Amino acid sequence: MNPTKAVENRREQILREAARLFAERGFHGVGVDEIGAAVGISGPGLYRHFAGKDAMLAELLVGISGRLLAAGRMRVAETPDPAQALDALIRGHIDFAIDDRPLITLHDRELDRLRESDRKLVRQLQRQYVEEWVGVVRRVYPEASVLEARAAVHAVFGLLNSTPHLGGQSGLPDRASTAALLHRLALSALEALENQAPPRRPWTAHPTER
Amino acid sequence: MNPTKAVENRREQILREAARLFAERGFHGVGVDEIGAAVGISGPGLYRHFAGKDAMLAELLVGISGRLLAAGRMRVAETPDPAQALDALIRGHIDFAIDDRPLITLHDRELDRLRESDRKLVRQLQRQYVEEWVGVVRRVYPEASVLEARAAVHAVFGLLNSTPHLGGQSGLPDRASTAALLHRLALSALEALENQAPPRRPWTAHPTER
DNA sequence: ACATCACGTTAACGCTCGCTAACACGACCG
DNA sequence: CGGTCGTGTTAGCGAGCGTTAACGTGATGT
Numbered sequence: 243m244n245p246t247k248a249v250e251n252r253r254e255q256i257l258r259e260a261a262r263l264f265a266e267r268g269f270h271g272v273g274v275d276e277i278g279a280a281v282g283i284s285g286p287g288l289y290r291h292f293a294g295k296d297a298m299l300a301e302l303l304v305g306i307s308g309r310l311l312a313a314g315r316m317r318v319a320e321t322p323d324p325a326q327a328l329d330a331l332i333r334g335h336i337d338f339a340i341d342d343r344p345l346i347t348l349h350d351r352e353l354d355r356l357r358e359s360d361r362k363l364v365r366q367l368q369r370q371y372v373e374e375w376v377g378v379v380r381r382v383y384p385e386a387s388v389l390e391a392r393a394a395v396h397a398v399f400g401l402l403n404s405t406p407h408l409g410g411q412s413g414l415p416d417r418a419s420t421a422a423l424l425h426r427l428a429l430s431a432l433e434a435l436e437n438q439a440p441p442r443r444p445w446t447a448h449p450t451e452r
Numbered sequence: 453m454n455p456t457k458a459v460e461n462r463r464e465q466i467l468r469e470a471a472r473l474f475a476e477r478g479f480h481g482v483g484v485d486e487i488g489a490a491v492g493i494s495g496p497g498l499y500r501h502f503a504g505k506d507a508m509l510a511e512l513l514v515g516i517s518g519r520l521l522a523a524g525r526m527r528v529a530e531t532p533d534p535a536q537a538l539d540a541l542i543r544g545h546i547d548f549a550i551d552d553r554p555l556i557t558l559h560d561r562e563l564d565r566l567r568e569s570d571r572k573l574v575r576q577l578q579r580q581y582v583e584e585w586v587g588v589v590r591r592v593y594p595e596a597s598v599l600e601a602r603a604a605v606h607a608v609f610g611l612l613n614s615t616p617h618l619g620g621q622s623g624l625p626d627r628a629s630t631a632a633l634l635h636r637l638a639l640s641a642l643e644a645l646e647n648q649a650p651p652r653r654p655w656t657a658h659p660t661e662r
Numbered sequence: 663a664c665a666t667c668a669c670g671t672t673a674a675c676g677c678t679c680g681c682t683a684a685c686a687c688g689a690c691c692g
Numbered sequence: 693c694g695g696t697c698g699t700g701t702t703a704g705c706g707a708g709c710g711t712t713a714a715c716g717t718g719a720t721g722t
Contacts, residue, residue: 266564267564268478268479268480268562268564268565269478269480270478270480270481271480271564271565350617351561352478354476354477354478354481355478355481389623389624389625390624390633392618393618393623393624393630393633394633394637396614396617396618397611397612397614397633397634397637398611398637399614399617400610400611400612400613400614400617401607401608401610401611401614401641402607402610403610404606404607404609404610404611407560407606407609407610408602408603408606413599413603414599414600414603415599420603423600423603423604423607423644424603424607426644427604427607427608427641427642427644428641429644430640430641430642430643430644431611431637431638431640431641431644432637432640433640433643434633434636434637434639434640434641
């Protein structure tokens with residue numbers, strides 16, 4: 243009855259497999275024939291669903307960035323207490339990192355393979371997501387400077403996105419304990435912003451001094 | 453007088469530029485002509501110094517892995533106090549992450565592009581480096597399980613290796629403050645292993661329960 | 663019954679890329 | 693001087709890749 247449904251499913255299936263393959267072997271390391279084979283059709287049949295290989299990557303990256311930002315904004319909006327908002331942000335990011343592992347990998351690995359316009363869009367979404375975090379972090383740790391908070395947020399992203407690296411035998415028993423440990427680590431890391439406020443020196447124009 | 457010197461310099465120059473280009477645009481995204489152009493010779497002239505493009509990547513990855521491990525082992529060996537050893541490990545890793553940024557990027561991004569034997573070697577070096585950290589971490593935080601410690605170490609690597617992402621306008625003023633912040637964040641993250649010991653349940657055979 | 667459309671197929675083109683072949687040329691050395 | 697070696701060059705091959713073209717085919721709606 244609704245042909246859109248089947249198409250959407252096909253597209254989503256292709257995107258999921260493409261994400262997995264891109265994450266495993268890199269964007270340039272995967273051929274369209276392999277992506278097609280992964281969904282049961284072969285080679286150029288993909289062009290009935292996507293304009294090209296680049297378009298798949300673009301849709302993947304814009305999608306994950308947008309969903310991260312949307313979820314983050316929603317959690318922050320509905321959580322008045324800063325500490326609880328930070329908790330929610332961390333929990334949400336961990337969900338993405340564990341459940342959409344391939345996308346998280348692509349997200350900071352293959353960004354440069356995008357057309358200029360798409361890359362700008364993705365970067366803008368990423369930046370807004372980071373600033374969402376920075377805002378919450380600064381409300382929890384008001385002594386931290388903006389630059390410190392931003393660098394700390396990037397570092398915590400690196401920490402949370404380390405999930406792909408612990409695949410295999412070095413992983414923790416189940417998903418819950420992995421998530422719990424990552425949560426504790428991230429929260430604990432940010433506590434470094436609490437003590438030891440930055441040298442209260444006003445920011446000079448040229449920070450090259452010492 | 454010593455012709456080896458010039459050759460070595462040429463090789464090192466090629467490796468340095470190749471690392472930069474690989475990190476910027478990915479292994480498959482860089483052609484041999486570009487690498488050649490970056491050192492003033494063109495295209496196939498590289499084959500007087502390396503067996504092929506793969507050989508360059510292999511030498512880069514084996515090199516960085518080996519140097520990380522060697523430096524880590526040295527610091528641990530000459531630092532009897534566990535807390536100080538952990539401090540030294542963090543400081544050493546930060547030096548690598550900041551000074552050899554492209555190599556750190558390649559290190560966990562292009563490993564799969566290696567021949568089987570090289571990949572096994574690099575993985576073995578990486579594993580030994582991780583275990584060096586795990587040993588120190590467990591002496592500082594004896595309540596943490598091996599699996600927890602290992603996952604935490606991977607996560608801290610992700611945190612420390614986040615340096616490449618804060619390039620541009622969002623970076624901190626100078627190298628020293630970046631290093632200091634990363635150091636505090638890493639140390640603080642690992643303090644999460646101090647409290648809240650894992651459920652002291654003995655490890656069962658199949659961890660799929662709950 | 664027939665045109666249309668969604669969704670595939672195979673063949674082939676054009677381009678890029680890693681690599682080899684053949685050659686050049688200055689430095690060193692017996 | 694003449695041969696070898698180290699280090700480049702350019703030309704070109706062969707393979708792989710993304711993409712397009714041309715065609716097939718079953719479901720659908722009139």
